[in-house]
């Protein structure tokens with residue numbers, strides 16, 4: 001699988017995503033802070049992973065080409081993004097039809113976003129909710145880009 005770690009930060013999730021993607025899979029780790037990307041690269045290098053590409057860019061600036069990802073994760077990033085609609089639109093476009101976006105929000109994050117906010121943003125660009133895990137203060141929502149879109 002090809003997986004997008006959107007707002008990868010220091011690579012907390014990037015290593016496990018790359019291990020899960022395996023030698024035939026690929027992870028794209030995107031963040032707007034070069035320092036974060038460097039920290040993530042140190043981690044993937046230390047783990048001997050060669051299937052990670054790093055992109056320094058703002059999600060929502062349309063740097064990602066269309067229909068390339070099977071999965072995308074957006075973990076405690078949304079509240080830091082100034083124009084969330086553009087970010088969701090780019091995630092939607094970059095996923096393959098049938099692809100899955102996992103959004104994680106946790107109340108301890110100072111930029112926490114409610115389930116209602118996340119869901120209405122996702123629906124506004126075409127995503128459909130597939131599954132909800134957790135509770136209103138700490139949750140994962142899986143959104144699907146409908147097949148055929």
Ligand SMILES: C[S@@+](CC[C@H](N)C(=O)[O-])C[C@H]1O[C@@H](n2cnc3c(N)ncnc32)[C@H](O)[C@@H]1O
Nearest residue numbers: 007008009012031032033036058059075077080
């Ligand atoms: C709280 S950290 C979360 C990092 C990682 N996802 C995790 O769970 O450990 C948020 C990250 O999102 C990045 N970020 C904020 N706005 C962004 C944007 N528009 N595009 C890409 N990355 C962004 C920040 O630079 C930061 O590294």
